[in-house]
Amino acid sequence: MTLFSTKAVKLVFVLLLLTSSLFSEHNFSKQxxxxxxxxxxxxxxxxxxxxxEIDDENFFISKDGKTNPKAELTAFIEKLISDKSDDExxxxxxxxxxxxxxLEQLPPLEKEIITPTCETLKKELKSIEAKQVTLVxxxxxxxxxxxxxxxxxxxxxxxDNTPLLSYAVNYAAQTAEDNGFIYAYQGLFGGYKGxxxxxxxxxxxxxxxxxxxxxxxxxxxxxxxEEIDKMVLHIFEIRxxxxxxxxxSENCSYNLLWLLEVAKEDINLTKxxxxxAIPIDTLRAIISEKLVKxxxxxxxxxxxxxxxxxxxxxxxxxxxFANSNEYNLTKIDKLSKEDKIASLELATALLRIxxxxxxxxxxxxxxxxxxxxxxxxxxxxxxxxIIEKPYEPTKGHYSxxxxxxxxxxxxxxxxxxxAYHDIYDNDKGYxxxxxxxxxxxxxxxxxxxxxxxxxxxLDIRSYxxxxxxFKPISWQVALGxxxxxxxxxxxxxxxxxxxxxGSEEFYTYATVTPTIxxxxxxxxxxxxxxxxxxxxxxxxxxxxxxxxxxxxxxxEILKLEPFLTYSFNQASAINLRYAYKExxxxxxxxxxxxxxxxx
Numbered sequence: 001m002t003l004f005s006t007k008a009v010k011l012v013f014v015l016l017l018l019t020s021s022l023f024s025e026h027n028f029s030k031q032x033x034x035x036x037x038x039x040x041x042x043x044x045x046x047x048x049x050x051x052x053e054i055d056d057e058n059f060f061i062s063k064d065g066k067t068n069p070k071a072e073l074t075a076f077i078e079k080l081i082s083d084k085s086d087d088e089x090x091x092x093x094x095x096x097x098x099x100x101x102x103l104e105q106l107p108p109l110e111k112e113i114i115t116p117t118c119e120t121l122k123k124e125l126k127s128i129e130a131k132q133v134t135l136v137x138x139x140x141x142x143x144x145x146x147x148x149x150x151x152x153x154x155x156x157x158x159x160d161n162t163p164l165l166s167y168a169v170n171y172a173a174q175t176a177e178d179n180g181f182i183y184a185y186q187g188l189f190g191g192y193k194g195x196x197x198x199x200x201x202x203x204x205x206x207x208x209x210x211x212x213x214x215x216x217x218x219x220x221x222x223x224x225x226e227e228i229d230k231m232v233l234h235i236f237e238i239r240x241x242x243x244x245x246x247x248x249s250e251n252c253s254y255n256l257l258w259l260l261e262v263a264k265e266d267i268n269l270t271k272x273x274x275x276x277a278i279p280i281d282t283l284r285a286i287i288s289e290k291l292v293k294x295x296x297x298x299x300x301x302x303x304x305x306x307x308x309x310x311x312x313x314x315x316x317x318x319x320x321f322a323n324s325n326e327y328n329l330t331k332i333d334k335l336s337k338e339d340k341i342a343s344l345e346l347a348t349a350l351l352r353i354x355x356x357x358x359x360x361x362x363x364x365x366x367x368x369x370x371x372x373x374x375x376x377x378x379x380x381x382x383x384x385x386i387i388e389k390p391y392e393p394t395k396g397h398y399s400x401x402x403x404x405x406x407x408x409x410x411x412x413x414x415x416x417x418x419a420y421h422d423i424y425d426n427d428k429g430y431x432x433x434x435x436x437x438x439x440x441x442x443x444x445x446x447x448x449x450x451x452x453x454x455x456x457x458l459d460i461r462s463y464x465x466x467x468x469x470f471k472p473i474s475w476q477v478a479l480g481x482x483x484x485x486x487x488x489x490x491x492x493x494x495x496x497x498x499x500x501x502g503s504e505e506f507y508t509y510a511t512v513t514p515t516i517x518x519x520x521x522x523x524x525x526x527x528x529x530x531x532x533x534x535x536x537x538x539x540x541x542x543x544x545x546x547x548x549x550x551x552x553x554x555x556e557i558l559k560l561e562p563f564l565t566y567s568f569n570q571a572s573a574i575n576l577r578y579a580y581k582e583x584x585x586x587x588x589x590x591x592x593x594x595x596x597x598x599x
Contacts, residue, residue: 187247194245396429415442433463
């Protein structure tokens with residue numbers, strides 16, 4: 001044995017004796033037993049159902065820390081004692097949340113350790129200067145697979161009057177994937193790493209409100225300064241480590257609940273969500289814990305632009321000027337003052353969008369912007385644009401649904417879907433025309449026989465409204481199994497597009513959708529679909545759905561379906577529908593009465 005190795009063995013032996021002496025002197029072993037079973041220690045570890053939900057092995061000090069809170073606490077205390085460093089990677093600087101809690105629970109321990117300066121951490125905490133926390137909900141954006149159900153994040157404020165200077169705390173999957181199918185598959189089975197991040201709030205607001213045209217709802221939380229400080233420390237610790245991201249369960253909204261539970265020890269949020277955590281459901285849970293003290297609505301840039309354009313929506317001259325690239329001011333000389341103001345303000349707003357989407361360079365943007373602004377300034381003030389506050393998302397129906405139906409053909413059907421919103425559901429609280437169903441399964445009982453009637457693994461429809469300014473394409477995609485010829489179950493894949501016109505309460509769509517079916521062999525079809533939907537209140541929705549589907553081998557199916565849904569509350573509704581079906585010139589009719597139970 002070399003001299004070096006002999007000294008190393010002695011050093012380790014002395015360190016073990018010192019650690020053992022400290023534990024014995026302060027009776028830490030008994031306290032560790034108690035503290036390792038406390039709710040707060042488990043929350044600091046994100047410990048649930050026998051293991052931590054943090055998957056990064058660097059998060060744990062003990063090799064058994066993921067499944068053994070006592071081993072992790074023991075190892076952490078030993079590391080605090082043995083760590084003599086005074087840099088940003090020291091235990092207390094790198095793990096400030098757990099370190100702070102342990103020292104609070106074991107005051108004698110502070111005398112036995114070296115307290116590092118943690119200059120970088122202190123500067124970061126001072127720059128944030130957290131005084132208030134706000135939960136932010138960005139409404140669903142169906143054209144973004146990562147945000148199909150909406151998205152929540154936290155805003156850390158240091159001043160009530162300057163929210164745009166605050167910071168956003170976000171949890172998200174680390175991916176640049178924009179293919180919906182790949183994202184859904186990877187996200188469903190934990191194929192991405194999820195990380196917490198801290199960014200300036202104005203960047204996040206621009207991303208969700210301006211670029212993605214999404215409404216934003218802000219919910220100011222009822223937290224004390226002590227609770228805010230605990231949360232912020234935990235954020236600065238947990239940001240270093242990843243957890244596997246699951247689209248339906250351990251997602252952006254669910255993982256924010258850990259931060260709230262660490263901050264406020266008398267609430268229980270994460271235990272309410274085991275298999276799915278839809279953003280709107282987590283928000284409802286937070287509200288039920290009386291954590292929200294104020295709500296603010298921020299309309300999307302799209303809604304703000306439509307409010308500007310409303311006075312001139314039927315004036316082609318004004319709209320053409322606002323959408324042009326040259327902005328020839330003589331084109332609007334003959335407009336009324338009010339229409340001229342609207343056309344200039346609309347031109348300014350659209351010019352900003354062109355810049356944000358890199359459709360115009362900064363060099364091109366500035367002279368055009370100043371030219372429009374100079375003309376607008378000469379026309380004086382105009383009335384403030386009023387944007388109607390929509391139905392609050394938390395007041396819409398719950399996100400999972402079971403339905404029980406009886407048909408005029410004396411068949412009983414039970415179906416269930418885990419999420420989220422389909423064409424028969426009331427749109428209030430949701431984005432009208434945006435329909436997403438996951439794992440929608442129907443069982444039918446008829447003639448003393450139980451059969452699988454239909455299964456839709458995924459059904460997404462985006463009936464996006466076109467208007468005077470925005471011209472989005474409507475689209476839909478579906479994957480599953482349904483019964484067609486000879487009442488046989490066929491797997492299918494469907495995708496298509498079209499157009500939607502009208503208002504959020506009353507609109508009509510027209511789409512064309514090719515479909516591939518497969519049972520024993522592949523078969524193709526092409527459908528023309530037309531629908532009219534009217535949703536005047538939180539109680540009533542009516543619709544008329546129709547389609548004509550042409551198959552190979554000269555077969556075709558015509559369907560016509562009027563329906564009515566009456567919602568009693570967020571958890572219950574009845575649905576009445578009549579279905580006319582014509583298959584190769586042979587027709588059949590059916591009337592179905594269903595009860596919808598949302599949960």
